[in-house]
Amino acid sequence: MSAPLYLRIRNELEARIRSGELPPGARLPTEAELQEAHGIGRATAQRVLHELAQAGLVERHRRRGTFVADGVRQENLLRFVNPRLAGPEIPGRHEVHSAAVVRAAEVTPPVDGLPDDTPVNHLVRRKFDLQDNPLAIEYATVPFALAPRLLDADLAHLTMIPYFREHGVPIATSRMYLDPVLLDEPTAELLACEPGTPILRQRRLTWLENGELAESAAYLMRPGLLELYIEQSVRDD
Structure with a gap:
């Protein structure tokens, strides 16, 4: 089954941005130009440009047009805790740095709520941008008893909350904390940053x-390559 037309157009523009054919600052076709070139309606053209902007690939300016972004990507904070909130993924490759079953006392960062001797799945993964710069690092810890076959999954693209739901794990609540920290030396090396970077x-x-812990995860974003935002409707209806 072929992909929807809007997605094929979006992927074509994304590929041109990735290859450098459309460099930072380059102007993209307008909605009217996309309509004429591809025989699509205005809503479809708007969706193409809107999703490219959501992914942080382009910037849209009223009356000026749409331009390739200068390398900064955007990520909606709500997607980390709301499994029902979907959106375009940030382009770039994923890497499993390490994956093992260890004692809870051995994981980084430390996990509260689990006895030290509890066997846990511990994943360390990295996300790279289109220029292959380290963009983010993720630490994830899941009790082994809840997911004994977790390490057999496609760990590079694994998303834990859908995994829990697919395997009947009765998760109930999720909470996010935001902490300003200074990078330690091992983490700084993985993110290609200087130790001590805020x-x-x-x-x-x-x-x-x-009420028992199902997962503890930590995400660290490399400064200067990612903008974090929260978007919500303010309409009355």
């Missing part, structure tokens, strides 16, 4: 219906 760490805790 950074915003996002921590997500997810609990089961019985």
